[in-house]
Amino acid sequence: MLHQYPEQVQSEFAEWFAAPYDTEAKDGAMREQWEKLEPSLNGFKTRCSYKTVLEKIQKSEARVRRTAVMRSVLRVAAAVVMAFALITSVKLFVESERRVEWEEVYVANGQSREVTLNDGSVLRLAAGSRLIYPTEFDGDVRRVYLSGEAYADIAKDEHRRFIVSTEQVDVVVHGTKFNVRSYESNSEVELMLLEGAVDMQTKSLSQNRVISMRPGDFLKLDKRSGRVIYESVPKDMFSQTPLTQKLTFINSRLGDISMQLERLFNVRIIIDQAELAEERYYSAFVNNESLDRILSTLEQNGRMSYYWKSGTIHLCYNK
Numbered sequence: 001m002l003h004q005y006p007e008q009v010q011s012e013f014a015e016w017f018a019a020p021y022d023t024e025a026k027d028g029a030m031r032e033q034w035e036k037l038e039p040s041l042n043g044f045k046t047r048c049s050y051k052t053v054l055e056k057i058q059k060s061e062a063r064v065r066r067t068a069v070m071r072s073v074l075r076v077a078a079a080v081v082m083a084f085a086l087i088t089s090v091k092l093f094v095e096s097e098r099r100v101e102w103e104e105v106y107v108a109n110g111q112s113r114e115v116t117l118n119d120g121s122v123l124r125l126a127a128g129s130r131l132i133y134p135t136e137f138d139g140d141v142r143r144v145y146l147s148g149e150a151y152a153d154i155a156k157d158e159h160r161r162f163i164v165s166t167e168q169v170d171v172v173v174h175g176t177k178f179n180v181r182s183y184e185s186n187s188e189v190e191l192m193l194l195e196g197a198v199d200m201q202t203k204s205l206s207q208n209r210v211i212s213m214r215p216g217d218f219l220k221l222d223k224r225s226g227r228v229i230y231e232s233v234p235k236d237m238f239s240q241t242p243l244t245q246k247l248t249f250i251n252s253r254l255g256d257i258s259m260q261l262e263r264l265f266n267v268r269i270i271i272d273q274a275e276l277a278e279e280r281y282y283s284a285f286v287n288n289e290s291l292d293r294i295l296s297t298l299e300q301n302g303r304m305s306y307y308w309k310s311g312t313i314h315l316c317y318n319k
Contacts, residue, residue, distance in 0.1 A: 101135045107148070110266030117144070120155035121162065128183065128263035149181040154196075168223055170201040183263075186256045189221040192233070202226070218250060247285040247294065254279045254304065258315060265291045272316040276304060 107113045107129045115123045118136050125131055129148025142162040154162045156175025164171040166182035168189050176196025182189045191200050193213040200211045200219055205226045211219060218231040231250055247264070249257050255277035258269040271277045281302055285294055295306045295313070305318050 100138055102132055103135055105131045105133075108266075109263045117142075117155075119157065122153045124151040126150065126181075126263070127266075146180065146182060147184055149179070149183065151177075151179045153177050168202065168204070168221060170203065172199045172201060173197075183259065185259055187223055187253055188256060189223065190219070190250070191221075192218045202228075220251065247283075247289075249281050249283045251280050251282060253277060254281060254298075254302075254315065257281060257298070261291065261294065267291065267313060268311070269313045269315065272314055276315060276317055279303060 105113060105115055105125065107125045107127055109127050111127055113125045115125060115131060115133070117123070117133060119142060121142075123131060123144070123146075126149035129146065129150060131144060131146050131148070131150070133144040137160070140160050142157070142160050143165055144163075145165050147166065150164070152164060152171075152173075154173050154175050154177070158174070162173045162175075164173075164180060166180070166189065167184055168182060169191070171178065171180055171191060173196065176198055177194040178196075178198055179192045179194070180190070191198075191213070193215055195215055197215075198213050200213060200221075202208045202211075202221060207226070209228065211228065213219065216232055218233050220229040220231070221227075222229070229251065233248075233250060247260065249260075255271060258271060258277075261267070262269050279302055281298060283294075283297060283301060285297070289297075291313075299305055299318075303318050304315055306313055306315050308314075
C-alpha cells in the first residue's frame with residue numbers, strides 16, 4: 001500500500017511520526033495498528049520492538065495531553081497512517097542501532113529559561129514556551145522543536161544546518177542570532193533576524209514559501225490568511241528579549257498582546273469585546289516596565305481601556 005502515496009506525503013508523515021510529540025492522535029493510531037499486528041509478529045527482535053513501542057504509547061497516554069505543535073501534518077498523516085506507521089516504527093525501533101534521546105523543557109508563566117545545546121547553541125526561552133531537543137545532534141541536520149518564543153544564538157557549523165521547527169514555519173540557519181515568536185495560541189508568527197542569514201520556510205499553507213532574510217528584517221506570518229508582512233526595525237529592540245523582559249509589539253493584535261502579558265506576568269486578561277481583540281498596536285517596552293505601566297501606555301496609544309475586577313484584568317473600548 002505504501003507505493004500508492006506520493007513521496008511528499010510519505011516524507012511529511014515520516015517527519016511528523018519521528019518528531020518527539022506524543023500527541024493523542026498519534027498514540028491512538030499507533031496503538032490500534034500495533035494491536036492488530038501482534039498476532040502475526042514473528043521473531044524475538046520484532047516482538048521486543050513491539051513491546052517497546054507499546055510501552056511508550058501507554059506511558060504517553062497517562063500524561064497530560066501535550067501541545068500538538070505539528071497539528072497541520074496530522075491531516076496529511078491521517079491518510080497514510082494505516083499503511084506507513086508500521087514501516088516507520090520498524091525503521092525507528094528495529095533497524096536503528098543508536099537511539100537519539102530527547103529532552104523537553106517547559107517554561108512556566110512568569111519565568112524564563114536558558115538552554116545550551118550540545119553544539120554550543122544557546123536558546124533563551126520566554127514564558128509559556130516549550131522546547132524539545134536531542135541531547136546530542138546526530139546526522140547532517142540539527143533540529144529542535146519550539147512552541148513559544150526564543151532568542152537564539154546558533155553555533156556555526158558549515159556541514160550541518162540548524163532548524164528551529166514550529167507549528168507553522170521552519171527557521172533554517174547556519175550560524176546566526178534571531179528572535180522567533182510562535183505560540184500555538186497566537187494568531188501570528190514573528191521572526192526577527194539580528195545577525196547572519198536565515199530562511200523562513202512556511203508549511204501547511206495553500207502556497208508555501210521560502211523567504212530569505214537579512215539582519216534587521218522582521219517578518220510576520222498571519223496564520224489565518226497566510227499573508228507575510230515585512231518590516232524593518234532596529235535590531236536592539238529584540239536583543240535577548242525573553243531574559244531581559246523586553247516587549248516589542250509591531251503591528252500586533254491586542255488579542256496576541258494580551259496573551260503575551262498573561263504569560264509574562266502570570267495574570268488573567270479578558271477582552272470584553274471580540275472586535276477589540278483585532279485592534280493593532282506598535283509599542284516597545286525595554287526597561288522592565290510594570291504591567292500597569294504597559295497597559296497604561298497601550299491605553300494612551302489606542303482605543304482601549306482596562307480595569308481590574310476580582311483579580312482579573314479586563315480590556316474594553318474607551319467610553
